[in-house]
Amino acid sequence: MEVILVRHTTPDIAKGICYGQADIEVATTFEEEVSSILKKVPVNDADVTYYSSPLQRCKLLAEKLSSTVIFDNRLKELDFGDWELQKWNDIDKKELDIWMNDFVKTPAKNGESYIDLHNRTTNFLTELTTKNHQKVVLVTHAGVMRSLWAYMNKIPLEKSFELKLNYGDTLTFHL
Template identity: 30%
Template sequence: MSAAPSAPAGAPDTGPGRRLFFVRHGETDWNVAGRLQGRRDVPLNALGRIQAAQVGRVLNQLVGDVAGVHYVSSPLSRAAETMRILRTTLDLPASTFASDIRLAEISFGRWEGQTWPELRRRDHDGVRRRDLDPWRFQPPGGESYLDLCARVEKAIADLPGDAVIVTHGGVVRAALHVLAGMPEGEAALLPVRQGAVYVVAGGVFKVAD
């Protein structure tokens, strides 16, 4: 279990008793290979589907009234399939959930599909600039974490109450910064686990699996 400090002044409030359950999609073959996925629509692999079912079982213990919360997913197939599997595990209709493009993964632009070792050979200067400031760096044709935070903050503000949010590692990092005050440098490098649930409530977070 992990916890973060109170959210900074001006950050969106999760509201009294409001709980947000962030889930990173299950594993893909590109995760295994270390390829930057970003907006590429890469499907789950066999382990990813197992992880999605495991998350459903974790949520069943955490949420309580699983039919009484809002469910929203990134539209990318690896997130949407994770949501369908976890809802099936919760005995809920598989496809009855919302989709929000603002919850899609951070865009790596022309870097997508490459591994970090490949990028260090092909765009050494660009990777070095990112290493110096990973929160504000914008890959060629892509987004920075500052860009990502702006759209994630708006998506969260539109949620009607308690919610299960199936999304991506970058979005979870942005949400923990926006909602729980995780420092930029820490959030940018945070390993976001698959098969786990990041619960944010009252300006702090915990991880359950």
């Protein structure tokens, strides 16, 4: 099965703000970014199954790709809990340092750890292998894409952030 991961377009949020599962609007560049993505990803293809995070920055893009999208919470970005929509500089330095020293296992306060995200995304991928799909498109977030890329390429999660992803980027692998 061919799997195409697509990162959502630019969200409408100031730089320096922590966000993960906050449901942020898309930037005014949305339509322009979509036109670029449409050149890289199959659109309304009957042989493709489309999945998406339900967060609107993914949902809006997914609905441009297909009229039949399956939304799955396991494709959401990392939950930053109490840190959501706070300026990174305003987050308690001690808490942030603890998280930065082991972001794989340490959750943000009232949020989830990267290993939690990894477990839900690989669970999604495992379930996907039980389906009879030839090709799937997953519209999702950078954290999810890095997690799945690390899993498929046997890269330690600690090193997965070495994979640089821009808004609208795609990755492809085979299950």
